[in-house]
Amino acid sequence: MKTLGRGLNANAKNVDNRTALHYAVSGKNTEAVQLLLQRRVKVDQKDKFGITPIHLAAWFGSLHILKLLVQAGAEQKVENEDGLNILHCAAINNHTEIVEYIVNDLQMKELDKEDKSGNRAFTLAAEHGCVQMLDMLMTQYNMATMKPNERGDTPLHLAARNDHLDAVQLLLQSFDTRDEVNMDGETALYQAADHSQEGCVLVLLEAGCDPNILTDLEAPLHLAVKNSHIPVIHFLLAAGCDINATDKRSQTAMHIAAELAKIDVVEMLLKAGFDLTIQDKQGKTALGVAVRADEAIIVDMIIKAERYYAWMKANPELNETVHSEYPLTFKLDHRNETKQLRSMAWHLAYELLKPGDWKRLAEHWGFTKEQVSAIEEQWTGQHSYKEHGNRMLLIWLHGAEVAQLSLAKELYQGLVVTGNSKAANKMRMEEQSTSSKNCSIS
Structure with a gap:
């Protein structure tokens, strides 16, 4: 900083139109800020984004530096290219002490206004999950609002989409807002599901948000399935979605x-x-x-x-x-308990059944034409029928076990009825042989 005494321009700007004061403020360097202010630098110089040093003081929560800039005559109502003022900057970063200074000391409550996207300080605090800020703006300064921004997003939308669970819970406890839709027809629940925010999805459902509101003919369940997000799917199903x-x-x-x-x-x-x-x-x-x-x-x-x-x-x-x-x-099914049954099915399909045999069995057991056709669509070569038969038998075994049927008896009868007595008898002989061996071993 001693170089400032050698005639250098303290207001010199870089390619981003930022001066030394911008960097001193953003670095929270109080000594440098004081020295620059003594040199009477321009306190309201905007960078290419319209950001002035006072924006940075509010953004980084530097209350002492903010006061120095105010004392030096910095414009307190200045806005950047996005329409953000110092109240917005403080709210975004949960700097409650900055907001208290702005409202109580500067008496600048009029800074609670919309930025160019239609967001007020309360909305921005919700978007960034600043729960302390939300609570203070509600209880101390009556700055709470659930008014939607230019996109139609309410604070609940923004908090849910960004997975700010504590903020979502506070908003649900404080307001009746639930199923409002934005310009794209999206509810807060839809956005939470779209971003796989499972915690927010759960609390929104528990608060009574409707899981069946469609956005562009798409429900939250569709989104959760597309994202393969099991917890969100579970919550939606448990909530009784359509x-x-x-x-x-x-x-x-x-x-x-x-x-x-x-x-x-x-x-x-x-x-x-x-x-x-x-x-x-x-x-x-x-x-x-x-x-x-x-x-x-x-x-x-x-x-x-x-x-x-x-x-x-x-x-x-x-x-x-x-x-x-x-x-x-x-x-x-990969259970050890059914390993022998699955081996039996494979043996029957690959070594005993001829082309067409499995279809007759499937028809006997009540498989629909669509189900048989679906199995048959798989092509593994000239002997695809063997794999088709194996798949059909495993599907049948699933249902037969659920119904607690006598599997060996049902299979034997099915083979006989469909004109495959030879395979039926061979399966029975092999089963008896296996049983005999087991008895001998025991």
Whole structure:
């Protein structure tokens, strides 16, 4: 700073139109600020963004420097290119002591005005999660407002979108604002779901926000599925959202999950009991979408679910806890308890069944034409029918176990009825041989 005494220009600007005073203030260098003010530098010099030193003092929370600038005659109402004044700058950064000075000492409450985006100090504090600032503006200065900005976003929108959970909770406790929509038709809940802000989604739902308001024919559940965000999906389902709501392509969240082939998401949605008969604008059900995407695992999961819910509908007196000791799942079965059954299915499909045999079995067990066609779409070569048969048998085993059927008996009878007595007898002989060996070992 001694160089200032050698005739250098203290008001010199760099390429951004910033002077030494800008840097001294932003660096909270009180000594440098005092020295520059003694040299009578221009205190209201704007940089290329319209920011003056007094903006920076409020932004960085330098109360003493702010007072020095005011004493030096700095313009207190100055705005930058975005229309931000010193009250806005303090609110954005939660500098409550700066706001107290502006309102109590400077008596400049009129600075509580909209910037060029339509945001007031309260709105900006919400956007940046400044809970202390929000509380002070509400309780001490009556500056609270839920008025939307130019985009139609309320403080609740901005807090939720940016995952400021404490701010969201304070706003929900203090105001009745819940389901207001912005210029794009988005609610605060929609924005929280779109940004995968699970904490905010939960508190918004608990506060009674409507999960079924569509934005451009898209519900929060569609967004959560697209983002594959399991917690948000769980919260929305638990809140009783409309699981069969369709978007502009007439697709449900289940269609989207099937196309994206996210197994855990598909599993969660299938357990929720979606209407799997709904068709999109191309006439595709969720099963059809999975087939088109060539996602065999998803195809099989959906068929398992279709058969499970058809069985439940035909047996309304039964409860899930009665017919299975294992939690309901539509995923591939990797349990040790069913390893032998899965090996049996593979052996039957790959070594005993001929082309067309698996289809006759599927028809006997009540598979629909659409389900058979969906399985058959997978192509692995000239012997694809073997894999098709294996997949069909595993799907059947899933339902047979749920219904607590005698698997060996049902399989034997199915083979006999469909004209495959040779395979039936061979399977029975192999089963008896295995049982005999087990008895000998024991």
